[in-house]
Amino acid sequence: MTPLVEMRDISIAFGGVKAVDHVSVDLHAGEVVGLLGHNGAGKSTLIKCLSGAYRADSGSILIEGKEVQIENPRDARAHNIETIYQTLALADNLDAASNLFLGRELTTPLGFVDDDRMEAETRRIMARLNPNFAKFKEPVKALSGGQRQSVAIARAVYFNARILIMDEPTAALGPQETKMVAELIQELKRQGLGIFLISHDIHDVMALCDRVSVMKNGRLVGTERVADVTDDEILAMIILGKNPERA
Amino acid sequence: MTDATADAPKRRSLTETLELDTRLLGMVGAFLVLCLAFDIVTDGRFLTPRNIFNLTIQTVSVAIMATGMVFIIVCRHIDLSVGSILAVSSATMAMIQVEWLPQLLGLGHPLLWVAACLAGLLVGAAVGALHGWLVGFLAIPAFIVTLGGLLIWRNAGWYLTDGQTIGPLDPTFQIFGGANGTLGVFWSWVVGALAALAAAAAIWAARARKAKHGFAVKPLWAEAALTLLAAGAILAFVATLNAYDVPTGRLECLFEARGEVMPEGYSEGYGLPVSVLILIAVAVAMTVIARRTRFGRYVFATGGNPDAAELSGVDTKMLTVKIFALMGALCALSAIVASSRLTNHSNDIGTLDELRVIAAAVIGGTALSGGIGTIHGAILGALIMQSLQSGMAMVGVDSPLQNIVVGAVLVAAVFIDIVYRRRTGARS
Numbered sequence: 186m187t188p189l190v191e192m193r194d195i196s197i198a199f200g201g202v203k204a205v206d207h208v209s210v211d212l213h214a215g216e217v218v219g220l221l222g223h224n225g226a227g228k229s230t231l232i233k234c235l236s237g238a239y240r241a242d243s244g245s246i247l248i249e250g251k252e253v254q255i256e257n258p259r260d261a262r263a264h265n266i267e268t269i270y271q272t273l274a275l276a277d278n279l280d281a282a283s284n285l286f287l288g289r290e291l292t293t294p295l296g297f298v299d300d301d302r303m304e305a306e307t308r309r310i311m312a313r314l315n316p317n318f319a320k321f322k323e324p325v326k327a328l329s330g331g332q333r334q335s336v337a338i339a340r341a342v343y344f345n346a347r348i349l350i351m352d353e354p355t356a357a358l359g360p361q362e363t364k365m366v367a368e369l370i371q372e373l374k375r376q377g378l379g380i381f382l383i384s385h386d387i388h389d390v391m392a393l394c395d396r397v398s399v400m401k402n403g404r405l406v407g408t409e410r411v412a413d414v415t416d417d418e419i420l421a422m423i424i425l426g427k428n429p430e431r432a
Numbered sequence: 433m434t435d436a437t438a439d440a441p442k443r444r445s446l447t448e449t450l451e452l453d454t455r456l457l458g459m460v461g462a463f464l465v466l467c468l469a470f471d472i473v474t475d476g477r478f479l480t481p482r483n484i485f486n487l488t489i490q491t492v493s494v495a496i497m498a499t500g501m502v503f504i505i506v507c508r509h510i511d512l513s514v515g516s517i518l519a520v521s522s523a524t525m526a527m528i529q530v531e532w533l534p535q536l537l538g539l540g541h542p543l544l545w546v547a548a549c550l551a552g553l554l555v556g557a558a559v560g561a562l563h564g565w566l567v568g569f570l571a572i573p574a575f576i577v578t579l580g581g582l583l584i585w586r587n588a589g590w591y592l593t594d595g596q597t598i599g600p601l602d603p604t605f606q607i608f609g610g611a612n613g614t615l616g617v618f619w620s621w622v623v624g625a626l627a628a629l630a631a632a633a634a635i636w637a638a639r640a641r642k643a644k645h646g647f648a649v650k651p652l653w654a655e656a657a658l659t660l661l662a663a664g665a666i667l668a669f670v671a672t673l674n675a676y677d678v679p680t681g682r683l684e685c686l687f688e689a690r691g692e693v694m695p696e697g698y699s700e701g702y703g704l705p706v707s708v709l710i711l712i713a714v715a716v717a718m719t720v721i722a723r724r725t726r727f728g729r730y731v732f733a734t735g736g737n738p739d740a741a742e743l744s745g746v747d748t749k750m751l752t753v754k755i756f757a758l759m760g761a762l763c764a765l766s767a768i769v770a771s772s773r774l775t776n777h778s779n780d781i782g783t784l785d786e787l788r789v790i791a792a793a794v795i796g797g798t799a800l801s802g803g804i805g806t807i808h809g810a811i812l813g814a815l816i817m818q819s820l821q822s823g824m825a826m827v828g829v830d831s832p833l834q835n836i837v838v839g840a841v842l843v844a845a846v847f848i849d850i851v852y853r854r855r856t857g858a859r860s
């Protein structure tokens with residue numbers, strides 16, 4: 186079966202630093218692939234090549250077997266790739282609805298921005314994702330870290346993504362909200378989305394992911410099926426860069 | 433994420449019920465106090481129809497540009513070249529209607545002023561777009577690009593006119609200047625009544641829209657009070673401008689020109705100047721752009737977080753070109769108003785306007801850190817600056833001290849704004 190996404194032999198350097206060094210990963214529909222590694226291993230940089238924030242120096246990206254050029258975030262969106270960035274990427278001075286629809290505003294027949302409809306839609310999706318959310322009128326600057334996170338998640342989920350990239354989506358969340366995100370990931374997976382999940386929480390990753398790819402110093406250590414490895418073997422990959430030995 | 437209490441009912445103050453912007457109220461309050469103080473000191477000469485009329489037409493040029501400066505500053509840029517763009521547009525328009533085209537078409541041809549205006553707007557927009565391209569695509573800081581523009585464009589204008597004053601401008605063109613082009617009493621009332629109706633319709637349409645989506649709306653009495661306030665303010669403004677009579681000598685000339693004799697005791701009010709209508713049109717258009725179009729939304733998003741806007745698919749480079757081009761076009765519009773008010777083009781037209789325009793936007797609540805600002809605030813800022821200046825002149829303050837006061841007020845206004853934001857920010 187052709188994978189939904191294939192990133193082949195991606196390299197990108199900042200000045201002298203090889204942030205990503207000949208890395209290949211892939212992702213199937215209905216699958217969650219975890220990206221693991223130390224701080225600075227190159228996880229965020231790798232997925233930013235897929236979301237259009239960076240352009241790879243070399244390598245290619247295939248979607249459903251067809252090579253595509255992703256030169257900016259608009260291209261990524263055109264391929265139904267949605268991203269929740271580690272830094273959340275919200276405009277602090279705008280409210281939740283304006284952020285959710287930023288770049289894809291709903292408009293009236295005359296082409297004007299339809300704030301009321303956007304607020305109504307935002308209320309609808311928030312009722313599903315985070316029923317406690319009530320700050321619809323305030324600029325998101327006035328929101329807590331977790332509330333901001335739910336806006337970022339809502340934005341990625343609302344537009345019927347086929348490929349979802351989540352860079353540490355639960356970093357700012359309490360235990361209950363983390364559980365909610367885990368359930369959401371499982372539901373989206375059932376709907377057939379492919380999800381790249383970056384996280385530092387090995388237990389989360391082992392529970393949610395089908396496969397994990399481990400990076401260290403910009404290089405890919407290896408990709409394993411979660412069912413085939415133990416937590417300790419994954420830890421060894423992350424810390425020592427050592428692939429599990431097969432009998 | 434436990435914020436279920438945020439919507440809980442609580443005692444609300446009057447301003448909250450009316451959903452009025454307290455910052456705007458503060459500015460209007462300060463403006464009224466200022467006007468009353470000058471009126472008392474000048475023994476009632478400040479708040480006369482005559483002075484209000486003059487104040488209004490003096491404010492228009494800076495106010496038009498201030499609306500564009502809001503977008504620039506909201507996007508975390510600055511434009512120091514607006515006075516110079518105004519000058520080069522004005523030079524272009526003057527040359528076209530006085531020197532170049534009359535040789536082809538003859539003086540007084542109706543196309544003269546149209547061609548001049550179009551060419552001026554084109555020059556302004558093109559210069560602005562060039563600045564925007566340098567800032568957006570070549571990543572040269574706006575401060576530097578427009579500092580260069582400040583020097584370049586005024587002197588480009590100088591070469592167009594050989595440094596000479598060009599005039600008198602086309603008589604039709606002069607209608608845009610203020611006292612030379614007013615609607616007269618009857619049509620001013622018509623426009624005023626239509627504007628009052630439009631304001632009322634807008635308020636009630638917004639209410640209906642909210643109710644349709646099931647959002648909370650203001651109590652009926654609050655909505656009615658706002659409608660009356662808006663309509664009342666508009667009609668009072670029109671009444672004031674209508675009350676300023678055209679001087680008798682001027683009326684006699686007008687009658688003579690038509691080959692008639694002026695009846696004994698005849699008088700006529702000025703009414704709304706055309707330049708003020710232009711400002712109102714600009715204000716409405718820019719407010720709609722800011723609040724109800726994607727372009728405006730992207731301006732504010734980019735100012736709030738440029739990276740977020742870029743990652744959300746906003747083409748921030750092209751956006752920069754557009755906001756500077758818009759600024760340039762507004763400078764040209766101001767050039768039409770300013771040069772026709774003076775009835776000629778002189779090379780120093782618009783000198784120091786960049787400072788007035790930036791000050792108006794900033795006093796009006798535009799934050800230099802980006803992402804925050806309103807069109808009506810900037811216009812009110814321009815009005816406050818102009819009132820301060822002409823009030824002091826009327827009182828007899830000499831001009832060095834006038835400038836010292838204006839400078840101090842600018843700094844103080846920004847400080848008050850910072851304190852205000854800190855307070856309200858802490859509350860929410």
Ligand SMILES: Nc1ncnc2c1ncn2[C@@H]1O[C@H](COP(=O)(O)OP(=O)(O)OP(=O)(O)O)[C@@H](O)[C@H]1O
Pocket residue numbers: 199202203204222223224225226227228229230231271
């Ligand atoms: N814009 C940039 N300019 C220069 N160097 C960068 C830039 N972005 C990332 N790097 C470098 O690239 C390397 C990989 O960074 P990256 O953000 O991809 O790490 P990460 O695996 O996501 O880490 P974390 O777990 O902390 O999020 C680091 O050495 C970092 O310093």
Ligand SMILES: [Mg+2]
Pocket residue numbers: 228229230271352
């Ligand atoms: Mg990262």
